[in-house]
Amino acid sequence: MAEMSRELVDRLYTVPPDGFVAARAEAVATARAAGDVAAAREIAKLRKPTVAAWLVNLLVAHRRELVAELVELSAGLHAAQRELRGPQLRELSAQRRRVVSALVGEARTLAVEADPRLAAGKLPLAEVETTLNAALADADVAEQVRSGRLVRAASYAGFGEVPRPQLRLIVGGPEEAEPPGAGAEGAGAPTAGPAPEARPETARRRRDARSTAAEAKSAEAKSAEAKSAEAAEAKAKAAETAEAEAEAARAEARTSRRRALDRALADARARQERAEAELARVVEVERDGAATLAELEKALADLQRRRVAAERAVGQARVARKAAERGAVAARRRVGEVQAAVEALAAEDRSSGKPGRAPGKPVREAHSSG
Structure with a gap:
C-alpha cells in the first residue's frame, strides 16, 4: 500500500461504483506501463465499494468539516452516556440527528453532482445514515469512515442513548475466601442453607452469572456472524480480485491492440505520404504535358493559318x-x-516572178505602203 499514491486511492474511491473497476484497471495498466509492478499489484487488490460506502467516501472527500463535527459530537455523546447526564444526552442526541440528516442530504447532492443519472434513481441513504450512526458509536467504524476508503456500509446494533451496563463475573473476595462449611465451626454444623445476610450476595452473583452467560452467548453469536461476514467478504474480495485481474488483462489487451493500431496507422500514413507524393509528381507531369500540348496546338493553329494562306x-x-x-x-x-x-x-510572189521575202520576216514596206 506504501507503493501507491494516496491521491490515486482517494480518487478511485470517489469514482461512482459502476466505473470503479474500469478506473482501477486503468490505474493498474498505467502502473505496469511505468514499470511499478508492486504498485500495480496493490492497486489490483483495492475492493470495489458499495453505493452506500461510496456516498460516505464522497462525504469524507468533499464535506470533511461535517464529518469532523460528527466525530466531535460522538465524543460528547459517549461522555454523556458514561455520566448518565440525561438533559445533555437528549440535547446531543437531537444534535446528532440533525448532523446525520444534514450529512445524508449532502451525500445525495454529491452523488447527483458526480453522476447526474442518479437523480432519477433511488439511493441507499438509509444505509448511509446507519453507517454514520455506527461511526458515532464505534471508534473502529469511525476510523474506517474517516479514511475515505469504506467498501461497504457499517452498522452498530448496540448504539443507544442509554449506555449498556458493564457486566462482569466477580471471582474471589472476602466472602468467598472460606466457603460455607469449610471452617472449624461448620465441620459438624448442619447445612441448612446460607445465612440470611449471604442471600442478596448469592442472588447478585446469580444475576451476574446469567448476564455473563447471556453476554457470552451474544458474543458467540456475534463472533459467528463476524466469521460469516469475513468469509463473505473474503469471497467477495477474491471475486473482485479476479475481476480486477480480468479487467487488467483486458486493459493490457486493449493496450496491445492500441499499439498495433498505432503501428498500422503509422504505416498507412507513410503509404499515404508516398501516394500523395506520386500524385503530385503525376500532376506535375500532366501540367507539363498540357502546356506542351497547348504550345503545339498554338503552333498547329499558326501552321493551319499559313496553310490556308x-x-x-x-x-x-x-x-x-x-x-x-x-x-x-x-x-x-x-x-x-x-x-x-x-x-x-x-507563195504568191513566187508565182508572179517577184522576188520573195524570207519566210518569217516582216514586210515593212508593204505594210507601210499598203
Whole structure:
C-alpha cells in the first residue's frame, strides 16, 4: 500500500461504483506501463465499494468539516452516556440527528453532482445514515469512515442513548475466601442453607452469572456472524480480485491492440505520404504535358493559318497560270495565223516572178505602203 499514491486511492474511491473497476484497471495498466509492478499489484487488490460506502467516501472527500463535527459530537455523546447526564444526552442526541440528516442530504447532492443519472434513481441513504450512526458509536467504524476508503456500509446494533451496563463475573473476595462449611465451626454444623445476610450476595452473583452467560452467548453469536461476514467478504474480495485481474488483462489487451493500431496507422500514413507524393509528381507531369500540348496546338493553329494562306496563294497562282496558258495559246494561234499569211504571200510572189521575202520576216514596206 506504501507503493501507491494516496491521491490515486482517494480518487478511485470517489469514482461512482459502476466505473470503479474500469478506473482501477486503468490505474493498474498505467502502473505496469511505468514499470511499478508492486504498485500495480496493490492497486489490483483495492475492493470495489458499495453505493452506500461510496456516498460516505464522497462525504469524507468533499464535506470533511461535517464529518469532523460528527466525530466531535460522538465524543460528547459517549461522555454523556458514561455520566448518565440525561438533559445533555437528549440535547446531543437531537444534535446528532440533525448532523446525520444534514450529512445524508449532502451525500445525495454529491452523488447527483458526480453522476447526474442518479437523480432519477433511488439511493441507499438509509444505509448511509446507519453507517454514520455506527461511526458515532464505534471508534473502529469511525476510523474506517474517516479514511475515505469504506467498501461497504457499517452498522452498530448496540448504539443507544442509554449506555449498556458493564457486566462482569466477580471471582474471589472476602466472602468467598472460606466457603460455607469449610471452617472449624461448620465441620459438624448442619447445612441448612446460607445465612440470611449471604442471600442478596448469592442472588447478585446469580444475576451476574446469567448476564455473563447471556453476554457470552451474544458474543458467540456475534463472533459467528463476524466469521460469516469475513468469509463473505473474503469471497467477495477474491471475486473482485479476479475481476480486477480480468479487467487488467483486458486493459493490457486493449493496450496491445492500441499499439498495433498505432503501428498500422503509422504505416498507412507513410503509404499515404508516398501516394500523395506520386500524385503530385503525376500532376506535375500532366501540367507539363498540357502546356506542351497547348504550345503545339498554338503552333498547329499558326501552321493551319499559313496553310490556308498558302492554299489561297496557290489557287490564285493556278488561276493566273490558266490565264497565262490561255494567253499563250492565243499568242501561238496568232503567230500561226500570221506565219500562214506570210507564207501565202511569199507563195504568191513566187508565182508572179517577184522576188520573195524570207519566210518569217516582216514586210515593212508593204505594210507601210499598203
